[in-house]
Amino acid sequence: MCSYNPASFNDRLLLGLKGTVSEAELHVIKARLRGGILNKARRGEYRCPLPTGFVYDELGNVVLDPDLQVRETIAYFFETFSRVGSASQTVRVFKKEGLRFPSRMRNEKLITFQPLTASTALRTLNNPRYAGTYVYGRRYYRRTADGKNVPRKRERDDWLACIPDAHPGYITGEQFQQNLKILEINGRGYEVARASPPREGAALLQGRAVCGLCGRHFRLRYATRRGRQEAWYICDRAQGTRGEPCCQSIAGAPIDEAVGALVAAMVTPTAVELALEIRREIEARHDEADRLRLRAVERAQYAADLAQRRFMLVDPSNRLVANTLEYEWNDKLRTLANAREERERSQQQDRLALDDAIRDRLIAMTADFKTLWRDQSLPNRERKRLLAYIVEDVTLVKLPEEGTTRIHVRFKAGRTETLMAQNPKSSAQQVKTRPEVLELVDKLLDSHTCSEIADILNNQGIRPGGCVRPGKADIRFTALRVSYLAQRNGLRTRRDRLRDRGMLTRPEAAVRLGIHEATLASWVRHGLVTRHAYNDYAYLYEVSDSSLPAKHCSRWDRLTDRVARMQAAQESRPSHPIKGVVV
């Protein structure tokens, strides 16, 4: 037994060397181990932990989980995602339906069912193994300064192994790629034009309406006005981030109506496309069946060939055997002919069934779509999902001068369509008095007071603008309303108009006539002077310069007599008299 003394130089050197060598050995062993793993992984043979829903069978092959509930839940998960188009909405659907998602404990047979979380949903959607692809090395580990191993993601091209169709999966490879694309689009930031998955709001073009001025996607704003929910398409992203003014804000209802009508009209060609899709599906199924039938034919052919060879090989002189073999050969040939015939007939039938099926589906679908689209009980989210199959995006440009909005609809197939929609009038515009009414009021003010005008308008059946307000349908014009209207619209007042025509106020008229204001009132009463009302209680007096009635005061010549004389004089004179002036 020899021991090393660390105090001795030679011993210490030897110990150091041994340490170095063992370190190198460890490295080599590890490298070999790793190399072995990598080689196995590249061949797709390395057994790594499987995601829930897959197990290794006795032979070490990856198979779908034998537990039916696990399998069906995962299948339902993918189906839900392809329906709703968003991971978080899939989570919501699971929650709403009270479904739980399976999770298999690692290295254990135990399966737990837990509520689906967004992270589980994303992990499941991002895992290529569900598409039957064997992958290895999607992540690598970096050692941090504090000695922890932190996983990092590798780019898809840098994965150490990626073997498509290595084992059965829950979805196809194409579907997996499509899911990734949807997730990427959903996850994009606000700035990029993106189509968001349909949500429950009323606005039909949610996530599909693009601003025609700046190219950003519209946001939606809902407001309840007069008991109705109104949707607005608003482009205010630049406002939120850069303090710029709101780009466009467009009322949703007319736009949705126009696009809805267009889609309902457009659905026939789309239905044809869908029908073609179905045709392809049915054809694929028939091809599968045909392949199976072909196998039967091949088997019969093989049997017939075998019987023929046996017959050829037999000694012709051995009649008994030769007869039996010939009989057998004939039998096989008959079977072959039957199989071929059967195949032909089935192909024919398939073709017939295909045409009938397509025609029926086509007719049903066109009718169904229209009914469905107009069905009030159909949730908006479903309508938007239908729309998403047909419309790629819709660009809106508001034209405030014309009071319209231009709608460019881009369909999935690349076709475009341009529509115009009338913008709804603002509340102020709705209650505004019509210009022709204003004109009429302007004309009437020349000869009528405001209360007279109100009566005239009411009698003509003209109603004030405010009657469009809810519960205000029975309001009528009043003097106050007419004078407010005149004032707001800068019409000249009746008083100004009368003054322009030379009418005098009461003091002015009294001074002009040289009488007292009380006498003036009396003259007016008796018709010596004409006065004109400019509102319900104030007047202006018409006093002509040419013939002022003389001031007269006599008990024997009373005012009534003067008026009678004046009227008599007027009647006798044919020329048009100046009204209200005493001769």
Ligand SMILES: [Zn+2]
């Ligand atoms: Zn904009």
